[in-house]
Amino acid sequence: MALIVQKFGGTSVGGVERIRAVAERVTASHRAGHQVVVVVSAMSGETDRLLQLARALADAPAERELDTLLSTGEQVTIALLSMALEGIGQPAVSFTGGQVAIMTDSAHNRARIEHIDDHKIRAALDAGKIVVVAGFQGVDPHGNITTLGRGGSDTTAVALAAALHADECDIFTDVDGIYTTDPRVESRARRLDRITFEEMLEMASLGAKVLQTRSVEFAMKYHVPVRVLSSFQDGPGTLVTNEENSVEAPRVSGIAFSRNEAKITVVGVPDHPGIAYAILGPISAANINVDVILQNISEAGKTDFTFTVDRNDFAKTQGILQSVAQQLGAEDVRGDTHIVKVSVVGVGMRSHAGIAATMFETLARENINIQMISTSEIKISVVIEEKYLELAVRALHAAFALDGGAAA
Ligand code: ADP
Ligand code: ASP
Ligand code: MG
Secondary structure (H helix, E strand, O other): OOEEEEEEOOHHHOOHHHHHHHHHHHHHHHHOOOEEEEEEOOOOOHHHHHHHHHHHHOOOOOHHHHHHHHHHHHHHHHHHHHHHHHHOOOOEEEEOOOOOOEEEOOOOOOOOEEEEOOHHHHHHHHOOOEEEEEOOEEEOOOOOEEEOOOOOHHHHHHHHHHHOOOOEEEEEEOOOOOEOOOOOOOOOOOEOOEEEHHHHHHHHHOOOOOOOHHHHHHHHHOOOOEEEEEOOOOOOOEEEEOOOOOOOOOOOOEEEEEEEEEEEEEEEEEOOOOHHHHHHHHHHHOOOOEEEEEEOOOEOOEEEEEEEEEHHHHHHHHHHHHHHHHHHOOOEEEEEEEEEEEEEEOHHHHHOOOHHHHHHHHHHHOOOOOOEEEEEOOEEEEEEEHHHHHHHHHHHHHHOOOOOOOOO
C-alpha cells in the first residue's frame, strides 16, 4: 500500500463533469489499495474572477482581505469533490488549509509554508477516507488566512507529500507533461520523459508556469519525486527527479519565457560610486524583486541605469523612483511594459561554449533586437520586445533542435 498525493489544477476541476471525473480517478487509485490525499485548485478562472471583484472595489486591496477572498475558490472545490466522492460511495473528507494546520508565515499573497500537522490527515486516511485538501492556502500564527502566490496549489501538494513522506506526488494538469517549451506557443514542443529538479527550477522561475517555482524547491529539498500528468488522457507524463540522464545530457533542455516583465531606465544619472545602491536600495526595501540589470558605459560623466521588475510591481517601482531620480539628479525615468524575457535552459550548457553565440545568432537572423542579457551556469536570458515572443521561442526551439530535428 502506497500513500499518494494527487493534485488537480483549475481546468481539471473546471465544471461538475470534470469534478466527477476527478472523483472517479482518485477512487480508482484508492480501490487499487493506496491511501490518497487529493489537493485541488479553484475552478479555472475563479481566482481571476475574485481578483477582478477586489480590484473593482479597491485600487490596492488590503493583502489580508485579498487572501480571505481568494482562498474561497479552493474551498468550493474541496467541498464539491468530497460530495462527488461520497456520491459514488467513496468515503471522503475535505479540509481547508487552516483545518489541517498548513502553517505559513504572515506574508499575505505570497506566504511560505513553515509546518504541516499531519495528524488529522493520517487519522482520516486510516479511517479509509480519501482526504481532499484545499490548495494554495494556509494560516499564519495569528490565525489569518494566507495564500501562497499564483499557482500555489502545486506547492501545497508537494509540501503535503513531503510532510506525509508520500511515495508519489502526481500533478494532474491540462498538458500531458513538461515540454521543451510551452506547447501553446510552439506546437512542435516535445514532451520530456524526465527533467532534473535543477532544470525544472530554472524553467519555472523563468516563467514556465506548469509548476510553481516554490513547489520545485520543496521537491528538491525533501526529495519528493514529482510527476506531471494529464487529467484528460493516460500517459507516462514527465518525472522530475534528481537523476540526470545516463546518456550525455542535451546542451539545452528547454525554452522558457515570461510575459510578466517590465523595464525601467533611469536616464542620465551622474556616474559615481553608489548609484546602483541609491536606485535599487529603496526598491528592495519595498520588497520588489529586481531581475535583469544593465548599466551603460558612462559618457560625459553620466550613465543610464536599466533594470526589470515583475509587471505587477511596475507602477509601484516607478512611484518610488520619482523621488530617487530627483535626489540623484537624473534626467528622466522611462518605463516599458511591452517587453518579455526569453531564456534557454539546460544543465548540459555548463560544458558547452557556443550556446550564447547560437542564441544571439538565431535572434539576429530573425531581426529581433536584444535589449538586455543575463546569464548563469545553466541559463541565458534575453529581454526583447513583446511582439517577438512567439517568433523568438520558435526560432530558438528549432536552433537547438528541441523538436528532435538537427540543430541549426
Ligand atoms: P493548472 O491549472 O493545472 O495548475 P497551469 O495553467 O498552472 O495548470 O499550468 C499548465 C500550463 O503551463 C499549460 O497549459 C501550458 O500552457 C503551460 N506551460 C508553460 N510552459 C510549459 C512547459 N514547458 N511544459 C508544459 N506546459 C507548460
Ligand atoms: N487558484 C490559484 C491560482 O489560480 C492557485 C492554483 O491554481 O494553483 O493561482
Ligand atoms: Mg498551476
